[in-house]
Amino acid sequence: xxxxxxxxxxxxxxxxxxxxxxxxxxxxxxxxxxxxxxxxxxxxxxxxxxxxxxxxxxxxxxxxxxxxxxxxxxxxxxxxxxxxxxxxxxxxxxxxxxxxxxxxxxxxxxxxxxxxxxxxxxxxxxxxxxxxxxxxxxxxxxxxxxxxxxxxxxxxxxxxxxxxxxxxxxxxxxxxxxxxxxxxxxxxxxxxxxxxxxxxxxxxxxxxxxxxxxxxxxxxxxxxxxxxxxxxxxxxxxxxxxxxxxxxxxxxxxxxxxxxxxxxxxxxxxxxxxxxxxxxxxxxxxxxxxxxxxxxxxxxxxxxxxxxxxxxxxxxxxxxxxxxxxxxxxxxxxxxxxxxxxxxxxxxxxxxxxxxxxxxxxxxxxxxxxxxxxxxxxxxxxxxxxxxxxxxxxxxxxxxxxxxxxxxxxxxxxxxxxxx
Numbered sequence: 506x507x508x509x510x511x512x513x514x515x516x517x518x519x520x521x522x523x524x525x526x527x528x529x530x531x532x533x534x535x536x537x538x539x540x541x542x543x544x545x546x547x548x549x550x551x552x553x554x555x556x557x558x559x560x561x562x563x564x565x566x567x568x569x570x571x572x573x574x575x576x577x578x579x580x581x582x583x584x585x586x587x588x589x590x591x592x593x594x595x596x597x598x599x600x601x602x603x604x605x606x607x608x609x610x611x612x613x614x615x616x617x618x619x620x621x622x623x624x625x626x627x628x629x630x631x632x633x634x635x636x637x638x639x640x641x642x643x644x645x646x647x648x649x650x651x652x653x654x655x656x657x658x659x660x661x662x663x664x665x666x667x668x669x670x671x672x673x674x675x676x677x678x679x680x681x682x683x684x685x686x687x688x689x690x691x692x693x694x695x696x697x698x699x700x701x702x703x704x705x706x707x708x709x710x711x712x713x714x715x716x717x718x719x720x721x722x723x724x725x726x727x728x729x730x731x732x733x734x735x736x737x738x739x740x741x742x743x744x745x746x747x748x749x750x751x752x753x754x755x756x757x758x759x760x761x762x763x764x765x766x767x768x769x770x771x772x773x774x775x776x777x778x779x780x781x782x783x784x785x786x787x788x789x790x791x792x793x794x795x796x797x798x799x800x801x802x803x804x805x806x807x808x809x810x811x812x813x814x815x816x817x818x819x820x821x822x823x824x825x826x827x828x829x830x831x832x833x834x835x836x837x838x839x840x841x842x843x844x845x846x847x848x849x850x851x852x853x854x855x856x857x858x859x860x861x862x863x864x865x866x867x868x869x870x871x872x873x874x875x876x877x878x879x880x881x882x883x884x885x886x887x888x889x890x891x892x893x894x895x896x897x898x899x900x901x902x903x904x905x906x907x908x909x910x911x912x913x914x915x916x917x918x919x920x921x922x923x924x925x
Contacts, residue, residue, distance in 0.1 A: 530644070530702060531656065534637060537600060537695040538660035541633055543668040544607055544626060544688050546661075550669055550762040550776035551676065552884075558681040559619060563763050564884050569616065569623050570759065571880035576627025577873025581731075583632035584639065584866025592640040592862065593702055595632055600696035603629020604689045611685030629692075635869035639862045642854040648799060651806070651851040655795030658847045662791050665784020673777020733857045733864065740856035740864055742913035744871040747849050749906035750811060752875030753818065753899035754842040756883035760895060761835050764887060769828045779832055786840035794847040803852035804916040810845020811910060814838055815903040821896040852916070 548555065548570050556566040587595040606625030613619040638654060645653045672684045733740055765771045765779060790810075798806040817838025824834030853868050854861060886894045 530641075531653075533695070533698055533702060534641070534657055535660050537596075537692070537699065538634070538637070538657065539664055539668060540688050540691045540695065541600075541603065541630055542661050542664040543672065543684070544603065544692075545630055546664055546669060546758075546780075547672060547684060547688075549758045550673070550780045551681065551773060552759065552762045553766050554676060554773050555681050559613065559616060561616060564888065565616070567759060567880050567884040569620055571877045572620060573623040573627035573630075574873045574877035574880055576624055577631040577870045577877070579628060580631035580635055580866040580870045580873070581863055582866075583636055584862040584864070587636050587639065587866075588860060588862035592636055592643070593699060595636045596640070596702075597696045597699045599629045599632030599636065600692045600699065601629075602626075603633065604692035604696070605629075607685045607689035607692065611682045611689060631866075631869060631873060635865040636862060638850050638854065639865040642851075642861055642865070647851075647855045650854060651798035651803060651848065652795045654850050654854070655791050655793075655798065655847055658791040658794065658843075658850070659788060661843070662784045662786075662788030665780045665787050667781075667784070669780035669784070670777040673773045673775075673780070676773045731867070734859050736856050736915065739913060739915040740853070742909050743849065743853050743856060744868045746807070746811070746906045746910045746914060747846070747853070747868055747872045748875035749902045749909075750814070750842065750845060750849070750875070751872045752879045753902040753906070754814065754839065754846070755876040755879035756886065756895055756899050757818075757821070757835060757838060759880050760883040760887045763884065764892065765828070765831065768825075769831070771828075782832055783836050783839055786836040787843045790840045790843035791847055793844055794851075798848045798851060802916060803848055803855075804910070804914060806848035807845050807852055807914075808907070808910055810841050810843075810848055811903060811907050813841030814845060815900055815907065817841055818896045818900040818903060822893040825892045852914070856915075 548566070552566060552570075553563055556563050559566065583595050583599065603626050606622045606627070606629055609622030609625065610619050611622075613622060638657070641653050641657055642650055675683050675687075761779075762776050765776065771779065794806065801809075817834065817840075821834045821838060824830040850865075853864060857864050882898065883895065886898060
């Protein structure tokens with residue numbers, strides 16, 4: 506039987522149509538990711554500004570951000586649906602839900618409305634990003650996957666270099682509400698644009714639940730949902746590595762705006778400029794992934810990133826003596842963190858290829874659980890123990906991640922992964 510586009514393996518562009526399709530895929534994906542990443546990162550440099558606009562404290566707003574991150578626990582549901590019914594439906598739905606959430610945050614007059622907006626935007630982000638990574642992974646062979654995902658992750662860095670700078674200027678010129686309204690409109694439009702994307706193959710896609718499964722006790726069905734085919738030990742260990750890395754990195758990212766504002770007197774425009782510096786380091790990390798991770802090996806690259814971020818966290822208290830050194834210390838830790846995280850997307854994508862959507866969204870859920878805890882602990886640790894307390898807890902979590910990575914995580918699931 507002839508293979509459909511959804512089934513056909515993608516070994517790279519072979520003709521003009523494939524060339525155009527992949528170029529269109531990356532252009533649309535990067536455009537949507539810029540908006541999603543901006544909505545995610547906006548709270549890092551502008552946490553105190555948004556908190557003041559909502560008439561609340563940095564710690565209280567940090568709790569709302571953790572509520573948003575908590576919605577990532579729902580992402581495996583999106584992944585399971587995507588494995589069965591297609592990635593594009595999930596991607597469009599996630600964009601529309603996220604847009605509604607941002608709109609509610611932008612018009613909120615109290616914390617209750619903002620909380621509902623945080624929940625919806627968290628659901629949208631948790632469904633979109635890992636599903637998009639699974640979709641891209643389904644169109645690229647493992648030996649070239651880090652290059653494709655690395656290019657996709659340029660959006661995270663570009664957000665820091667351009668988007669947050671523009672947001673800082675926009676807030677200074679208008680109000681903190683304006684960026685949320687613009688991002689909501691853009692994501693809503695992109696939800697329609699994603700209908701133009703070509704479909705992607707899904708290896709060994711999951712079928713609908715059987716009648717026997719449907720009649721099983723709830724606890725058994727729940728356990729079955731988290732059951733992975735084959736390489737489960739390594740896959741879950743890799744997810745835990747990602748979660749610990751997110752916890753360590755997010756503690757710094759969610760707090761650095763308040764840190765630099767309180768200790769060095771930076772305002773919104775200056776914090777936007779700092780975001781540019783951090784974005785340049787993010788971009789360097791993502792470019793390095795797209796150029797070197799396929800050659801070095803995904804697991805080795807993740808190890809380099811985790812070890813580099815550990816060194817960065819250990820040096821943060823010593824760098825917190827002048828503004829330039831403080832920003833440099835944050836940038837070095839964040840650049841290493843970004844290199845490890847982006848490399849890990851490719852490593853995780855081949856742990857259980859037949860359940861790629863579920864694995865990527867489970868990884869996102871477990872990773873966002875780390876970010877959720879960090880949103881609670883980061884501001885509180887900074888208020889009570891300053892930068893030394895932040896750095897010590899992040900470094901400890903990173904040490905645990907490094908040990909798990911070296912002892913448990915494998916490079917892929919079979920021969921194809923080994924070639925990567």
